[in-house]
Amino acid sequence: MTLLKFVDNASGKSIGAFSWYATHGTSMSRDNKLISGDNKGAAARFFEDWFTSIESNSSRSVPTPSNISKLIKKVRSIKATGGKPCDSSTSRSFKARKSDGSQFVGAFCQSNVGDVSPNVLGAFCTDSGKPCDLNHSSCHGDVTLCKGRGPGYPDDILSTKIIGERQFNKAVDLFMSATKELTGKVDYRHVYQNFSEMEVELSGKTKVRTCPAALGPGFAAGTTDGPGMFGFQQGDTEINELWKKVRDLLKEPSQLQVECQKPKAVLLSSGEMFEPYAWTPEILPIQILRLGKLIILSVPGELTTMAGRRLREAVKETLVSNGGGEFDDETHVVIAGLTNTYSQYVATFEEYEQQRYEAASTLYGPHTLSAYIQEFNHLALAMAKGRSALQPADWSPPDLSLKVLRLLADPFPDSLPGGKKFGDIKQDVSEPKGGSFKKGDRPSATFWSANARNDLLTEGTFAVVEMLQGQRWIPVYDDDDFCLYFKWKLDNSSLYTSLATIEWEVPEEASSGVYRLRHFGSSKKAQHSPIEYFTGASSAFTVS
Incomplete structure (x- = not known):
């Protein structure tokens, strides 16, 4: 991991940190139906909360009330509020963390993640529990049975945490031990390059070309983080006649494409497909950023571990030389x-020969990595010599915004049962046995709601846990917290009636006291009617 710490020069206070570490954001499996920032989002949330706690020399907890039995009696008189109108910005003021511009930013950036899985226990067959076939990541030839296991298996959320x-x-x-101050130039180089049919010069002056983009059968096989289907396996270099006919209905690859992509068999010749517009990008942005002696390579794809190592070493050698x-x-x-954009994976030439998922997803053929190294070296040389990068004429990505x-x-218009708001x-x-929830319990409430896509409540929240402090209800957790779950679904009785369930897994650090659950949402009476905002809170309950 590499970490860059940001310090305000005037005050000397830390204002943020960016770290780069390669691991896929696939701790949450495809069975998860909740929106999540996965393990990178979890790390960022933990880091920012940690920094806030040490800066304020406090935690999010409050003093514990001494008499829980009195509180239990008290909460029975605090009923649900019922639905009430609010405005579009109300939920922002109920965030547990205020967005006032002073917040510390902890960013966990991605790196050469291509073949790095967070499911570190390995891949196992779901029918037998035995390890999958190593060469094809399948079980008895079936990739759908081979799935990776995270450290919290079988709990995806625990693995993510x-x-x-x-x-x-x-x-x-790294943050606490960071002492090396970056000094020197701030610089960058950026160009667009056409990676389809690019001439690449290898060592020994041999010249080769990249190919129009294509995906192979190993792509359709998926990975142990997300298996594919239809009988494909990683490592496949042939396609049966049925799938060739299906492929050719979309686009039969040219003979030039077939030869160029070998040993990849062309399952989808996306670089030769242009209706209603290009299926994959041809013109890619590449960029080098310089902060003193820190060099950041902006790559529009997922390099494998070894591909990333070779690119870093090549660029450093060019700069130093x-x-x-x-x-x-x-x-x-x-x-x-x-x-800057996305162009699938980048495998090494040797990995490409094996045609596992990453290689089958390396769009521009066996020399894709060599093309990246060549073009990044051109940028590095321009930076080292203080020259401008040469931008090929007329090479800029197409504007597809109108296409x-x-x-x-x-969303459909929202409706409610009669008499409901x-x-x-x-x-x-529901009041638990003993009258009070314990750490690890899951109090929940379901509200009559509306389609959450009416307004995504950006910078706001759909769900809040409020704590009674004195006479005021204070937001202490919102839907940015791992312990709070917001679940939306349609009511079984109607296609237009929505239900929103809020579940709170009471964390260990939660203080004893009186709490309630609050929901925010937005509704539309008709397709083109204005959005109306609402909120409502559950009855109170105690945590001890």
């Missing part, structure tokens, strides 16, 4: 993966 915590803990170590002493062994190169197909329909309680929090 653990992998997030591991990144968070390492980031804290041509920089006239500005760059040396202390120059540190990191890869920022999946940046992009929108297949997701607008948006934000009313359908199922209130």
